[in-house]
Amino acid sequence: MRVDGAVYTAFINDTQVASYTDPQPQATGRIQLGSSFDFVDFDNLAVTTIPGSLPYATDLIDNMHQRSWKDGSPVLRFNQKWQHLDGQGMYVYKRSVSTSTGAGASLSLDFDGTGATCSVPQTARPRWT
Numbered sequence: 001m002r003v004d005g006a007v008y009t010a011f012i013n014d015t016q017v018a019s020y021t022d023p024q025p026q027a028t029g030r031i032q033l034g035s036s037f038d039f040v041d042f043d044n045l046a047v048t049t050i051p052g053s054l055p056y057a058t059d060l061i062d063n064m065h066q067r068s069w070k071d072g073s074p075v076l077r078f079n080q081k082w083q084h085l086d087g088q089g090m091y092v093y094k095r096s097v098s099t100s101t102g103a104g105a106s107l108s109l110d111f112d113g114t115g116a117t118c119s120v121p122q123t124a125r126p127r128w129t
Contacts, residue, residue: 004050036090061109081105 002009006025010018061067066076078084081104086096109116 077108
């Protein structure tokens with residue numbers, strides 16, 4: 001499988017068998033393997049960059065790791081109106097979730113780059129500061 005921007009191409013034994021261009025590509029979760037808590041084994045799996053393509057993201061900050069991988073400084077800063085839970089179900093990314101507890105919840109993020117992506121349910125739209 002090759003994903004380059006909005007173009008998804010499937011191969012079997014290095015022969016292209018299908019291609020699809022997504023008119024509204026998903027902006028988060030570009031690579032994810034999921035399983036239950038049972039034993040799972042992957043064989044001959046490699047995740048590699050596509051030569052010449054720009055990286056989609058250079059840093060991943062999630063509910064389980066809210067600090068910089070480089071120096072440990074806070075990257076996501078939540079006020080007291082948030083609840084952070086880990087150990088969630090297998091369909092929750094990294095099995096963790098941060099939920100606002102009411103009006104006045106705020107989250108701030110400083111970054112160098114051209115954009116930031118936030119994955120949230122349709123009913124909860126963040127206000128970035």
